[in-house]
Amino acid sequence: MFGSSSIRRLISALMLLLSGAAQVTLAAPSHFEAAPLGFDAAWHLLVRTSFAASPADIEQFSRLTREQAVERLLSWTDKPRITPPPAWVGEPVTPLSRLRDMSVEARQAFQRNNIARGLEMRGWWLQEMVATPSPLAEKMVLFWHNHFVSSQQKVRQPQYLYRQNLLLREHALGNFGALLHAIARDPAMVIYLDSASNRKGQPNENFAREVMELFTLGEGHYSERDIKEAARAFTGWSIDGERGEFLFRPLAHDDGVKSVLGQSGNFDGDEVLDILLAQPQTAEWIVSKLWREFVSPHVNAADAAEVRRITSVFRDSRYDIRVALRTLLTSDAFYAPQVRAALVKSPVDLVVGTLRQFQFSAGDVAPFALVVAQLGQNLFSPPNVKGWPGGDAWINSTTLLARKQFLDRLFRSEALRPAGPAAMTAAAPSPTANPNPVAAMRQRLQRAYGEVHFDSERWLQQAGNEPAQVQRLALAMAPQQALPEGETRMALIRRLTQDPVYQLK
């Protein structure tokens, strides 16, 4: 069976042949035959895009061509999310004016409540990542969260960040231009990058700078003057503090002529965003970032032609994110031997991936958001507007040890479990006992370690029970430490997950 894109590719290849241009070395995929992926490529595709590769999914995907496999992953992204959001997400925000009038105690209570709700929101997202039938959609929401960064450290009220998360979901596999325009008006972003205090005559350059440096062009493709001029175009973009919604304040807007990237006019913010979207550099910046997320840690000189090809397809599609992903995930570069096991798992990859790969029975997984935070990826609170740097930077002496400890704990609770989940649950203190929200969540985490259950017998049976097969499912390449013969299967799993190679994908 041919996917429609492979038919298109076949036709274009034929046309090239007819035109006599086939001798030209093409950066485009060279596999015209519709070969099935096989085990290793299916594992690679699933782990990179979907957190984990279950034996059942591999069985299915290994028989598909690249195009079919990627189409299937993309079609899954339309599935609705399944974890109900926290109860308070629809509550109106507290206007800042009311905050000023609060007593010290009321303000502290407000702050505590924000922290508690922020934790609940992190748990909600983590739970969804573990349970979702559409893992690629979650990966992309996380990708955009790390691109269009906003942090609860500054935004404070979690309703804003929840709404931003919904916005990222809406556009995660949609149109990048539409996403850029929407995020610029998103209340969490307006607060995070100080747009609300950007007024005529008193510009605040924060948003104008980051929209160029991080969201569209990248450092080195604009001048300080472009930032100053663009900041004027965004003056008046604010929020209605009472309703917590975007508000344009015409009186604060600078109506003068601005000059941005060689163009002059009485631009408003949307027109500046369109100028940025018209720069060829923008598509390349986004594709390079997708490359580092999905393919390999660096865009090497040898990759430049392929990145340019994907960039041009992305631009021709007028920023259709689905098109960029499809082109990337069906490229030869994505499956090349040298990129296998070349990426370090992010904390989310490690935690969500382990729970999914070993099919832990659904206990209360929300508190594992604390583990993810401890490993350096506190959801809804990236370290700064540049987001998590990722790659090798995920691993230092602190985080490597914390990763090993998490895995040790997860599989040890399985081995030591005396008489089913109930025994441990009973011993843990009630989560409502502690008024400190972080401490309460830690207690919940202790219980969660006891509750989540790895059914090793069932999993091993699915995996085929052979040590070699277990290893292939767990690791992206051969383990660093040699495996002793004749260990119990549980000991084997613990050994594989403690191996340095388990940190790679």
Added chain:
Amino acid sequence: MNRREFLGSAAAAFTTGNVLAWLPQPCWAAVNYQKLLILVELKGGNDGLNTVIPYADSQYAALRPRIAVARDQVLQLDESTGLNPALSALMPLWKAGEVAVVQGVGYPSANLSHFRSIEIWDTASKSTEYLQEGWLTRAFAQAPVPRTFAADAVVIGSAELGPFSGGGARATRTIALTNTEQFLQQAKLAAPAGQAGNAALNHILRVEQDIVQAAAGLVNASGKPAFSTVFPQTAFGNAVRTAAQVVASGSGVAALKLSVNGFDTHSGQVGTHTGLLKQLAEGLAALKSALSEIGRWDDTLVVTYAEFGRRPRENASAGTDHGTASAHFVLGGRVKGGLYGQRPALDRLDGNGNMPFSVDFRDIYATVLERWWGLDTSVALRGRFAPLAILRA
């Protein structure tokens, strides 16, 4: 294979900006790394003007109608300059002549992005060039820290290695930890490992090996000695306690890096900034006290730094935006206290309303390398800078 052996890494040499790859062989300079360096990063860009205050300059109050520190509140250092009162814990050290206050620290063509500017500081690059490794990574490649030391450097309370980052095959042995007890407990999961062909895996193996060695060295650190110093109950106070324990373990470490977070005060600055300065000063005072107890204060040099200072004119949100030059502190038992650099030139702001600098940050690095460690700066700083005369003979 010992990764500190210098490999003939021809391939790496062609990577742009990899200065180390061009270094033909280690100079094996005899550096006495018993002389300790402690860096303190003020993350987010500290407002130097409200830290070291030109209280006699009428423009200071004029530029900052809402956030200026009142003249009668300032802790006077001389007839025109004083410290923010939140820094009162530093005054005993100032009076003992152990605090150098360096004003106007910056660099040409300042970049106002947090990430880019701290990268410039961490790699000691020009504003226009991109280097791949920290300035101390280059220094330690030039004059290696003894293998017998538990680690080259320890970063406390932050996962970012900053000046110790990068270096590929010549990476530093840097341990990031929050407290020593937790580190030692967890280190039991690390196993000695070899090398691999995969770059990401190699990084992981190297970190694992560094953990094993550091744990062996720091095993005596926790709980010892029983300092009589009272450490402040703050994030920075806890980091200072950990730093003192690491030094007291006697296992050897050439440099430590601590940080204080939260200096990016774009709005409602005064309350936040006051709290941060107080935390900083009380932590530094505890550091002096603890290191004096174990007889290490005289061979310790403490240097603060940050990606930039903040704009002299306050913004509409009673905060300050990203600026350029700022004031920094150098402390230690051998420091010659006093005011260095030039007072803020509030009458000579540039087109963006920012201050000119008078001391290049690499002058401070040169002071560390040449005057503290006796190391030529041509590798670490890739040029000559003017060390400050802030150390006693």
